[in-house]
């Protein structure tokens with residue numbers, strides 16, 4: 001019997017999921033296309049096991065966080081990399097043939113780590129490779145490698161079928177009618193011509209666009225019964241949890257699972273303040289005038305006021321059912337604004353309701369509100385949308401942008417200006433995608449994650465987090481734009497910021513615990529904290545937590561020295577062998593290790609948490625405060641790496657002799673790499689690798 005064919009994916013932001021479902025649709029398989037964690041819902045194990053008839057598995061999997069696997073692939077990866085498979089020669093997939101397409105980004109040090117791990121582990125499980133692993137790099141564009149891989153997969157399957165059947169089941173061919181002349185040039189075509197003077201209107205053949213054509217029939221998502229999207233976002237701080245064993249925190253990891261992306265907590269914003277930026281000075285708004293503005297009007301007012309960082313304090317449930325530790329992140333559920341949804345409905349002419357694949361009637365408005373349509377379009381979106389242009393010139397232009405020859409134009413037009421779906425509909429007015437197509441093409445808006453900046457000891461029912469407000473120049477003519485989540489949060493606290501409201505809007509929140517980005521259980525370890533920009537956010541929580549934990553210990557000990565013990569019986573001072581003067585030493589039987597903070601920003605106006613940092617330094621909570629300004633002096637760019645180099649000897653002593661923990665947090669595009677290279681120069685690359693393995697050098701890097 002011919003082996004059964006399976007396609008599975010592990011995806012954080014939808015790319016692998018899209019590629020997987022597209023491949024699956026083009027292969028017209030009878031097996032379902034599922035996320036890797038759901039592999040046990042299929043017959044893969046029995047087909048590929050020793051007694052099975054064989055299976056072919058095509059895996060598409062991205063890497064997220066800092067070399068982590070997407071959440072919807074984690075369980076599968078844990079299964080295939082079990083020690084047993086290596087040590088006891090257990091081969092659960094001895095009749096498996098497989099191929100892995102790994103998605104990643106070379107800006108991250110662990111390029112395609114999850115895909116590589118799957119590829120290696122499947123071999124350990126007895127599987128044999130149909131082809132070497134393919135690694136697609138988001139930094140240079142995924143398309144080329146993805147398309148080549150898909151071609152190889154389809155060819156290999158066609159070849160294996162050819163011996164019994166010459167009809168290849170896999171050729172998604174389409175023909176387009178030749179373009180009719182249309183004298184009206186839409187803005188989109190005008191921009192394409194301006195960007196690429198060589199552009200000429202012509203029918204773009206299918207093979208120039210590639211094999212990733214998404215049709216509504218390939219849509220398994222159109223009812224929006226989507227699995228919850230795994231957490232990821234451009235502004236994501238990807239962190240996960242490992243129990244701190246720190247008896248001084250109020251954290252219990254079990255109870256913290258109560259609130260999730262699917263079941264968030266409705267939290268109230270209790271405080272808001274700008275950590276940097278001069279918005280309020282420029283706006284000169286008073287509470288009365290702000291109270292009359294709609295959310296959209298507030299966003300309009302806030303646009304274009306330069307770089308600014310906001311800190312919010314929000315409520316936690318009174319019953320301690322949402323707890324956190326320093327280093328964790330808060331997830332925020334985001335949806336599209338009413339104005340964007342209305343414009344989409346109006347431009348595309350949708351009705352109020354639609355019937356999903358499952359036959360259930362749903363509200364168009366609420367489904368569209370959940371759709372991630374304000375993110376910059378990817379080529380795959382254009383491939384899907386192009387054919388819904390009724391004007392042939394517009395259709396050709398979109399197919400050109402989606403195709404290989406249009407790559408450079410795509411980059412300098414769509415990618416560079418973050419053109420999103422609404423922009424595209426405005427620029428190419430004949431494009432009217434069906435609702436089913438949109439629901440299949442776009443995933444749900446992923447939650448946004450922000451590092452907590454407070455300690456749970458700061459307040460039992462409050463948590464603080466900070467973020468840079470995304471405010472950027474978008475596509476020509478459409479003016480500035482605020483980030484979907486950060487813009488909405490900023491606008492919703494404008495009343496508070498001008499002093500007019502005691503409490504502002506609610507936010508749907510849930511915790512995301514960090515596995516590695518946690519304070520060591522013992523405070524005796526020195527800490528080296530490297531966090532330029534908002535990368536410093538979790539470190540404010542770290543330092544505050546150490547301080548408050550110490551104060552709490554002092555208090556506990558002071559109580560005991562005064563003769564009262566929590567158990568209720570009396571203690572004489574002689575019983576504990578210390579006098580009241582020794583209280584602090586007794587309480588902190590271990591002396592707290594030094595903390596060195598390396599922080600970087602453009603100039604002093606940009607220095608967030610300055611007062612707090614200086615106070616921490618003055619109070620001795622921070623042993624060293626090393627600040628680097630990249631734009632303070634003309635022509636002299638100083639980054640955290642420079643400050644690290646200046647303090648090389650001290651870092652060698654702290655890391656190699658005093659056993660310090662090193663935490664690095666911030667924007668991933670180059671900072672992570674540069675800081676790691678700098679550490680390599682200071683303590684040696686081998687030591688860096690070793691300490692990374694031992695989780696004593698821990699990174700939390702997000703894409704900028």
Ligand SMILES: Cc1cc2nc3c(=O)[nH]c(=O)nc-3n(C[C@H](O)[C@H](O)[C@H](O)COP(=O)(O)O)c2cc1C
Pocket residue numbers: 010011012013014015016017061062063064065066067068070103104105106108109110111112113138142232233234236238701702703
């Ligand atoms: C927050 C974040 C972290 C990432 N971390 C890594 C990484 O450690 N290694 C890597 O090779 N790629 C990394 N990437 C790049 C993704 O793997 C790449 O963008 C991929 O196309 C995403 O595919 P997906 O949408 O299926 O998750 C990261 C991307 C994001 C947004």
